[in-house]
Amino acid sequence: MHEHNGQKYFVVDEHQHFWDASPENWIKGQEQYAKGWIECFHAYMGLAPPETHWPLEKFQKYSIEQYEHDVFEEAGVDVGICQSTFLRAWYKDGFNTFDRNMQLAERFPGKVIVNGRFDPREGEASMRELEEQHKRAPLKGVKVYTAEWYNGSRGWSLKDPEAMRCLEKVQEMGIKNVHAHKGPTIWPMNKDAFGIEDIDYVASMFPELNFIVEHVGLPRIEDFCFVATQEPNVYAGLAVVLGGLMYARPRYFAKVMGELLFWVGEDKMLFGSDYAIWEPKWQIEGFLNWDFPDDAEFSDYPRLTEASRRKILGINAAKLYDIQVPEGLGVPEPPETPAAQDTSQLVETGSQ
Amino acid sequence: MTSEERAGAPGEGAVGTPSGALSTEERVLAALDAVIDPELDEPITTLRFVSSVAASPDGDVDVALRLPTPQCAPNFAFLMAADARDAVRRLPGVRRVTVTLEDHYTGDEINGALARGQGFTGAFPGETADDDLTGLRELFSRKALTARQANLCRSLLSTGATAEQVVAMTVAELPDGPEARRCVALRAQLGIDARPRAPAFVLPDGEPLSAAALPRWLRMASLIATSLETNGGICRDLLAVRHGLEQGHRRSDGA
Numbered sequence: 371m372h373e374h375n376g377q378k379y380f381v382v383d384e385h386q387h388f389w390d391a392s393p394e395n396w397i398k399g400q401e402q403y404a405k406g407w408i409e410c411f412h413a414y415m416g417l418a419p420p421e422t423h424w425p426l427e428k429f430q431k432y433s434i435e436q437y438e439h440d441v442f443e444e445a446g447v448d449v450g451i452c453q454s455t456f457l458r459a460w461y462k463d464g465f466n467t468f469d470r471n472m473q474l475a476e477r478f479p480g481k482v483i484v485n486g487r488f489d490p491r492e493g494e495a496s497m498r499e500l501e502e503q504h505k506r507a508p509l510k511g512v513k514v515y516t517a518e519w520y521n522g523s524r525g526w527s528l529k530d531p532e533a534m535r536c537l538e539k540v541q542e543m544g545i546k547n548v549h550a551h552k553g554p555t556i557w558p559m560n561k562d563a564f565g566i567e568d569i570d571y572v573a574s575m576f577p578e579l580n581f582i583v584e585h586v587g588l589p590r591i592e593d594f595c596f597v598a599t600q601e602p603n604v605y606a607g608l609a610v611v612l613g614g615l616m617y618a619r620p621r622y623f624a625k626v627m628g629e630l631l632f633w634v635g636e637d638k639m640l641f642g643s644d645y646a647i648w649e650p651k652w653q654i655e656g657f658l659n660w661d662f663p664d665d666a667e668f669s670d671y672p673r674l675t676e677a678s679r680r681k682i683l684g685i686n687a688a689k690l691y692d693i694q695v696p697e698g699l700g701v702p703e704p705p706e707t708p709a710a711q712d713t714s715q716l717v718e719t720g721s722q
Numbered sequence: 723m724t725s726e727e728r729a730g731a732p733g734e735g736a737v738g739t740p741s742g743a744l745s746t747e748e749r750v751l752a753a754l755d756a757v758i759d760p761e762l763d764e765p766i767t768t769l770r771f772v773s774s775v776a777a778s779p780d781g782d783v784d785v786a787l788r789l790p791t792p793q794c795a796p797n798f799a800f801l802m803a804a805d806a807r808d809a810v811r812r813l814p815g816v817r818r819v820t821v822t823l824e825d826h827y828t829g830d831e832i833n834g835a836l837a838r839g840q841g842f843t844g845a846f847p848g849e850t851a852d853d854d855l856t857g858l859r860e861l862f863s864r865k866a867l868t869a870r871q872a873n874l875c876r877s878l879l880s881t882g883a884t885a886e887q888v889v890a891m892t893v894a895e896l897p898d899g900p901e902a903r904r905c906v907a908l909r910a911q912l913g914i915d916a917r918p919r920a921p922a923f924v925l926p927d928g929e930p931l932s933a934a935a936l937p938r939w940l941r942m943a944s945l946i947a948t949s950l951e952t953n954g955g956i957c958r959d960l961l962a963v964r965h966g967l968e969q970g971h972r973r974s975d976g977a
Contacts, residue, residue: 406792406827413791416963417956524849589761589953592865592946615952618959622952629945
């Protein structure tokens with residue numbers, strides 16, 4: 371757990387990676403993409419406090435011991451959730467595969483959760499792979515990357531019939547959480563691939579599933595907020611919001627947090643560090659020390675309380691992932707009602 | 723020459739130009755001020771996306787553009803590069819224009835199409851039927867209009883105007899400034915009446931805003947403004963990190 375000013379906090383970091391982007395892993399002929407990708411990530415690290423920056427070589431490939439040091443020892447994270455991103459077109463053994471992430475889960479039992487992934491364009495093979503992963507380590511979540519290029523396709527939608535069948539299968543398997551990367555535009559060619567209308571649709575179609583929108587739909591925060599207001603099972607994954615803004619752009623960070631607290635609410639916001647793009651320690655400490663600037667511009671946003679900090683740092687994710695929270699580290703019930711919930715109920719009632 | 727050199731050396735004329743006259747490079751940079759990143763609604767010059775401009779004595783112009791990351795979305799990259807090419811081409815005395823997008827993972831496709839004078843489908847055949855990406859441009863123009871109106875509206879309310887007074891205002895009554903001028907330009911582009919006596923505040927479809935709808939509209943419109951500004955901030959920071967530029971806005975958000 372993380373200790374701060376004599377208080378103990380239960381921390382679930384819902385967005386981590388354990389990648390290998392070292393030159394030895396680059397596919398011949400695809401070097402420019404493999405190199406460009408990791409250098410792009412490395413540039414994002416530049417938005418963190420300078421004392422936490424890594425040299426590129428360390429950033430390309432880091433060890434299990436490094437992960438243990440940065441995540442558990444330094445930051446006091448209780449549970450890390452690894453999101454798999456394959457990128458097999460550019461990296462020989464993949465970038466951040468299920469198998470690679472499983473090295474962490476096997477080394478740190480009970481402290482690392484690895485999510486599976488599917489891509490409906492790969493057909494049956496994708497679901498077979500998911501089932502095999504599920505057998506190896508019962509999955510609680512999957513990561514989907516709708517903007518990924520594949521075989522001439524420039525992305526897909528969760529509304530596609532093939533994708534809907536995958537979601538049905540995911541639900542049958544007892545997996546509850548679907549993390550969708552709706553974040554900074556990396557591949558997308560057409561606007562649909564990074565739109566989040568598909569989340570709106572599937573969240574209504576699959577009320578039993580939770581949809582965690584990673585990076586809160588950046589650069590389309592507004593589209594995300596409007597969807598999250600209407601769908602009770604849509605959550606905000608804060609990776610990039612903290613890492614990319616809290617230090618580099620504190621006033622924008624305050625505005626974005628204010629908007630998220632208003633539209634989405636503190637019960638549906640989840641801390642994610644995006645490790646190793648950014649180390650979790652400075653993000654957790656920064657978040658615990660943070661409050662709105664004393665300025666009229668921020669005066670009508672909902673306030674962040676001790677309870678909201680605890681929820682966002684770990685309690686909300688613990689609920690989604692059935693993680694036992696040690697006694698005394700939870701939050702007092704009942705949760706406060708987010709300001710926007712009345713509106714969402716009106717909209718839902720109105721549309722029935 | 724780059725936009726930064728221009729900013730850093732005001733009034734410095736090029737060698738061989740008559741005193742008081744602008745060099746071709748300076749005219750090119752001025753033309754590029756009108757090229758807007760549609761996603762951020764800001765000129766590519768102030769975003770520091772113009773990495774170099776060079777002109778030969780015969781009027782051949784080379785413009786190099788750079789984006790915050792090699793993976794920035796190709797559709798927006800193409801729009802900015804093509805708009806830059808068209809803006810420079812319109813300048814009197816310019817003969818050949820070469821716009822090059824530097825260090826981008828679809829740079830070859832985009833630069834090839836630009837050199838051939840083609841549209842987006844020339845760069846990426848079969849990707850979309852919308853060769854000049856009109857739909858994409860329009861979507862973001864509507865967002866930008868909403869965001870800029872929100873900034874104007876907030877500023878009016880903060881100086882004591884009531885909701886009724888705000889919605890009764892006309893275009894001509896808006897406080898003159900870059901925000902109001904950009905609203906007019908965006909309305910013209912979207913086919914929304916922007917004449918002096920038209921209502922100052924309109925919904926994305928061009929319908930006038932009502933006083934009753936104002937509070938909720940403002941909440942949503944402010945969110946769009948926050949989103950645009952935040953994305954602009956991230957893009958500036960990434961560009962600065964990638965190219966070793968000074969992050970002048972760090973920790974102050976440019977305020």
